[in-house]
Amino acid sequence: MLQQRSSLLLSSLSHCAFRSSAAPLSASVRCRTRRCYSIHADLAGSGKVQGIDPSKLTITKTTTPKDLLPPEELIFGRNFSDHMLSMEWTASQGWLPGRITPYQNLSLDPATCVFHYAFECFEGMKAYKDKAGNLRLFRPDRNMARLNKSAARIALPTFDPNAMIDLIGKFVKLDERFVPDARGYSLYLRPTMIGTQRTLGVGPPSSALFYLIASPVGPYYPTGFKAISLEATDYAVRAWPGGVGDKKLGANYAPCILPQMQAASRGFHQNLWLFGEEEYITEVGTMNLFAAIKNKETGEPELLTAPLDGTILEGVTRDSILHLARERLEPKGWKVTERKFTMKEVADAADEGRMLEIFGAGTAAIVAPVRKISWKGRLIDCGLEENVEAGPIAAQMKEWMEGIQYGDEEHPWSTVL
Numbered sequence: 001m002l003q004q005r006s007s008l009l010l011s012s013l014s015h016c017a018f019r020s021s022a023a024p025l026s027a028s029v030r031c032r033t034r035r036c037y038s039i040h041a042d043l044a045g046s047g048k049v050q051g052i053d054p055s056k057l058t059i060t061k062t063t064t065p066k067d068l069l070p071p072e073e074l075i076f077g078r079n080f081s082d083h084m085l086s087m088e089w090t091a092s093q094g095w096l097p098g099r100i101t102p103y104q105n106l107s108l109d110p111a112t113c114v115f116h117y118a119f120e121c122f123e124g125m126k127a128y129k130d131k132a133g134n135l136r137l138f139r140p141d142r143n144m145a146r147l148n149k150s151a152a153r154i155a156l157p158t159f160d161p162n163a164m165i166d167l168i169g170k171f172v173k174l175d176e177r178f179v180p181d182a183r184g185y186s187l188y189l190r191p192t193m194i195g196t197q198r199t200l201g202v203g204p205p206s207s208a209l210f211y212l213i214a215s216p217v218g219p220y221y222p223t224g225f226k227a228i229s230l231e232a233t234d235y236a237v238r239a240w241p242g243g244v245g246d247k248k249l250g251a252n253y254a255p256c257i258l259p260q261m262q263a264a265s266r267g268f269h270q271n272l273w274l275f276g277e278e279e280y281i282t283e284v285g286t287m288n289l290f291a292a293i294k295n296k297e298t299g300e301p302e303l304l305t306a307p308l309d310g311t312i313l314e315g316v317t318r319d320s321i322l323h324l325a326r327e328r329l330e331p332k333g334w335k336v337t338e339r340k341f342t343m344k345e346v347a348d349a350a351d352e353g354r355m356l357e358i359f360g361a362g363t364a365a366i367v368a369p370v371r372k373i374s375w376k377g378r379l380i381d382c383g384l385e386e387n388v389e390a391g392p393i394a395a396q397m398k399e400w401m402e403g404i405q406y407g408d409e410e411h412p413w414s415t416v417l
């Protein structure tokens with residue numbers, strides 16, 4: 001079956017017709033008149049969403065099913081389910097029929113463009129099993145919309161999101177036994193797209209591969225929350241205006257590992273990425289960041305996060321927390337604000353007794369409470385009592401989110417497969 005796959009992939013590589021990816025003139029004109037902090041998906045690549053026909057899916061089941069690991073032995077991203085979903089694209093034929101095959105190696109020519117120029121983007125999402133045994137996805141439309149934006153930005157093809165969700169649903173159902181059913185457990189899904197054209201020429205790939213692999217995962221905090229400490233990082237920059245920090249491109253992640261190792265060598269779990277002379281707070285590690293602070297003027301509690309200005313990854317968790325906070329915290333007197341805020345504002349809040357709590361937000365952990373931040377040689381206390389590992393807002397958000405993800409609360413965000 002390995003040969004089978006490779007031959008298909010290789011056959012697609014022979015379709016190397018030139019594909020023009022020039023953005024329409026009107027787009028570049030618009031950029032000059034209105035400051036573009038980030039290229040929008042519809043301005044990049046061909047811009048045309050390309051059809052997928054899910055009814056053409058073929059399934060080749062494994063003949064050697066894997067043993068399931070005991071839940072307590074699951075390590076994030078280490079073990080994978082029996083199958084993978086893949087779909088090839090060529091400039092001349094568009095998306096070829098999707099295939100579910102046994103999980104297996106890819107076979108790619110060493111000159112394939114992904115290896116040289118980082119034509120790669122990905123997503124991170126989860127499938128959950130509810131009490132009744134139903135399989136559920138959480139806001140998959142958001143992940144697919146984001147993958148399309150990422151793909152378009154690096155001249156990879158876009159796709160019809162609903163057809164893709166249909167295929168992902170079929171894949172999850174086939175590998176259902178890998179979706180653990182306990183609270184906190186899930187099947188992590190990694191949709192990935194790469195440019196597969198065999199060339200060292202720098203240009204738009206004329207062939208691409210979408211594939212999805214899946215890894216069963218346990219709770220991020222198996223023994224309850226564990227607050228993290230951060231190093232405010234000003235010597236390295238994760239993202240910048242006009243850059244691609246708002247896209248989930250593989251190329252954004254490797255350069256962040258060295259600063260992370262440096263922070264770790266000084267005893268901190270993650271980098272708190274600052275931007276500019278103002279030292280705006282952007283994100284933490286690979287999570288969005290929320291700060292709950294009492295407003296300096298009004299004394300009202302305020303939940304703050306950085307705005308989507310092109311330097312912030314548009315987290316599905318971030319968006320969900322903002323929604324829930326507006327719906328459920330604002331009636332209780334909270335203000336929910338997306339605006340730029342600085343490290344100094346956070347330090348002042350801590351100094352003046354206005355700091356409530358700080359937490360990261362992302363699919364893996366949902367929330368990651370922060371205990372302290374190292375900044376300019378001092379340690380900023382983020383409001384957690386000594387024996388407490390999470391503030392009330394972080395804990396509440398995790399409960400609301402899991403309630404929806406595991407179907408305890410019926411909600412339009414949770415899609416039953």
Ligand SMILES: *Cc1c(COP(=O)(O)O)cnc(C)c1O
Nearest residue numbers: 286287288313315316317362363
């Ligand atoms: C994936 C990611 C997030 C979180 O996004 P979610 O959709 O909530 O998982 C935040 N920041 C960065 C840099 C990311 O890569």
